[in-house]
Amino acid sequence: MTTAALGQWVRRFADLVAQHRDELTDLDSAIGDADHGSNMDRGMQAAVAALDENPPATSKALLSKVGMTLVSKVGGASGPLFGTLFLRVGGSLGEVAASTPQELAAALRAGLGGVVDRGKAGPGDKTMYDALAPAVDALDAALSDGADLSVALQNASQAAAAGRDATTPMQARKGRASYLGERSVGHQDPGATTVALLLEAAAGSSLGASGSGRRDT
Amino acid sequence: MTTAALGQWVRRFADLVAQHRDELTDLDSAIGDADHGSNMDRGMQAAVAALDENPPATSKALLSKVGMTLVSKVGGASGPLFGTLFLRVGGSLGEVAASTPQELAAALRAGLGGVVDRGKAGPGDKTMYDALAPAVDALDAALSDGADLSVALQNASQAAAAGRDATTPMQARKGRASYLGERSVGHQDPGATTVALLLEAAAGSSLGASGSGRRDT
């Protein structure tokens, strides 16, 4: 898995966010403040522009740039959360030009840790955690079972989608939706929806193709 | 003309104001602040209540009570104006139980003077002056022509009504309506309308009956 593939993943994610921008904002308007789509779209457009301007050579440089851009352009809850996610994934991969699937899986788990450090959310709080944690678990499980990265990312994407859907019946305990108490039940969480797009982008990118089965030893 | 007749006049005026309350307020809403009817009605009800409570013995006492009540209950422009009118009429008649028609006419002219002192209005300013001045003139003229008080008050009432009607095409130069400039044209002045009611009350009261032709010499 190369740094270039990571760049492709980020761009694909930006495209998906742009396509689903209004849907994300509509979800946020039901249980939040109707800005999640525009927040993430503004941030990812800026991130892609930053990559275009000065293409980073290492995985850490690339993902740090994405993370820092999100942190400094998005604001609200999703800026620090998604920003930290990218920063931690990049930090875990390090100043390299390629990594193994296991390293990618470990990096995503580090990213999940960053989201938890930042937001203190756990399972069932009806947040992006509820899509991200099952995806990271699914990725690990598939790789342990010997699946190649492309298949493992498919599994992770499906797990994220299932996690996203599972947020609908939950009562929010974190973020703006928690002010609604019981009235938050019955609505899909916008941040979890964005995480599902992030994993969909990973599964559809060249991440799995280029790195499948290869180990840098 | 006795103090009792003055009391009757005041009560009749109060009745007419109550009957025309909404009309007066509607006129004021077109070129003022929509309170003239309720202002005058509140004031005259209080005046009648004050007379009921402790019936004054002299003309001055009676009309001063009415005037003071208007001054202290009405506020706005009409409180001081109608209050001063009654105070000056009473002051001119003096501490007597009866007066001649000529004395009544002189007293009303004193009242007009009070309105002018207070409000500085003159002919054509589209105020109560434009109904009151012609009424006082008509009363004087009729009495000089030898008419009895009852007829003279009829003339005065007609002159007040004509003066009231004449305010419609005028552009206001005094009071709240003056802020409207040209847009005040085409509306009848509320204060002039009330003055017409005051003279209608005089003509319909026992003022003329009891005092007709009699002179206290």
Added chain:
Amino acid sequence: MKKLINDPDDVVVDALKGIEAAHPALKVDHEHRIVYRADAPHTDKVGIISGGGSGHEPLHGGFVGLGMLDAACAGEIFTSPVPDPILAATKLVDGGRGVLHVVKNYTGDVMNFEMAAELAAAETGGRIASVVTNDDVAVQDSTYTAGRRGVGVTVLLEKIAGAAAEQGRDLDAVADVARRVNANGRSMGVALTSCTVPAVGRPTFELGEGDMELGVGIHGEPGRERLPLAPAREIAAMLVEPVLADLPFRSGDAVIAFVNGLGGTPLIELYVLFHEVATILRGRRIDIARSLVGSFITSLDMAGASVTLVRADDELLSLWDAPVSTSALRWGI
């Protein structure tokens, strides 16, 4: 009608109770509806009172205190107080050096204050001077008419005259300063929505979703014209230009610039407007020596704003800077 009130007829009475409960330095005469300094009267200074219809808060009760008013008479909503309370307030604050009446130029206010002054002179023999504010350039001035309305200048005048009184100047001198503020001040306002008088229950005037009323009065009196809602930049020009032209203000003048909210407009918008006003003044080389931004003379819940400029020399500025301690305006103490 959406208001935080009890019975619409009790709004003034209830608000006065709130003022009394909130501000220990103030007392309230509930019978006469007078807000006055708890330490009144002062024998070492001229007393200053003002008053008028309610619905313009913090005017006037919010300006009672050291360095400003000694007492304020609250009439019914948009209705001048009658002479009795004005007389009572005059007596209350007269420590022997006379009393200044600050009156906004509305027929009813002028006449009721005048009657109170006559009664006071007759009853007490104390000296009374009156200053009538008439700064609203939306209304054409003329000696043959009721003239301009008194609006924003009233606030600045009460502050400056209050400082002059606090210095111990005599009644004529205090009245002179007050007249000088009025003579050098002009205002103009704009409404984005109508106000709603509680006892009436519906808006005083209809204003379309895309319209504004330029030159509106603080009782919802009609203005100069109805125009389509414009950006703050253009509204600032529509307010400032007639104000500048009327005095006229000239390049090199120093002014106190006052951007005032009419009750329903939040502070963030007043700052946007102030920025545009300042930009215009800068372009005309008029120096903003002091500024005031906030809702100080309001029209119930009306959305909108007014701009007041007072040309100020060093004396007026130093009186402006003098300590003041009221519930709505306070500094230096």
Added chain:
Amino acid sequence: MKKLINDPDDVVVDALKGIEAAHPALKVDHEHRIVYRADAPHTDKVGIISGGGSGHEPLHGGFVGLGMLDAACAGEIFTSPVPDPILAATKLVDGGRGVLHVVKNYTGDVMNFEMAAELAAAETGGRIASVVTNDDVAVQDSTYTAGRRGVGVTVLLEKIAGAAAEQGRDLDAVADVARRVNANGRSMGVALTSCTVPAVGRPTFELGEGDMELGVGIHGEPGRERLPLAPAREIAAMLVEPVLADLPFRSGDAVIAFVNGLGGTPLIELYVLFHEVATILRGRRIDIARSLVGSFITSLDMAGASVTLVRADDELLSLWDAPVSTSALRWGI
């Protein structure tokens, strides 16, 4: 949408220019949207900064000045500022004795301030403490949730912590006082109308002509329940009772009572409400030691109000009374 603005996207930028033009004691860093004391940093005191989404004016920029905040970061309307400007403000006011961050408890605000604090610690090594306000009893508190929102207490806390800093206390002591204010303060609000976010152009929520939203948040977040509009007397009870019950406040307690307007409600109504609040407190033998009435933490043009009570001992009261000189709160100097 009826607002005195230019382009909806420029409201915050334009308002900051207005603040800069109106208040010579303040400076504005336009790039980072920071309002700061012209004389910052101070080497003899702890720096205090706050910030958050705009639309709550005068909060926070109106509280920058001697005895209160050293700087305030203005985010977009209702959107927390990102870490960069918070970091910049932190550096700007750090005179060597550390910096206190006052943060309202919203997920975005908490995380952005936290990141800024981490960055500052890494970059400068300066000490930073954070206090998060969470006084809104309309939201159920729990360690398992995001907890209560930070609302009215923020204003009182900034004043009191500012006074403690001005006395020269160290960072821990200032943070302690701040936490004590928050721990002893509770608030609840009611909306009579929705606010309208400029960039959105229509009301955030629909509220029928006869309805009110009890327990609303300052961003137009839904409240506890929607009820028919009630007289001020009943609304006061609906706001005060849950506040009293939550701490709980007890007979004999002395409190700072703060009746706050949400932006579209005029002062006269706030005084009507304050009267009712004071009546309830008197009945409970709770002593209003100090009071504050006005629009200090708003929600754009929302009509409505909130009630905040802070239980205050002599120390907090003397810090409350200490001199403060900001554009929105000023006394003693």
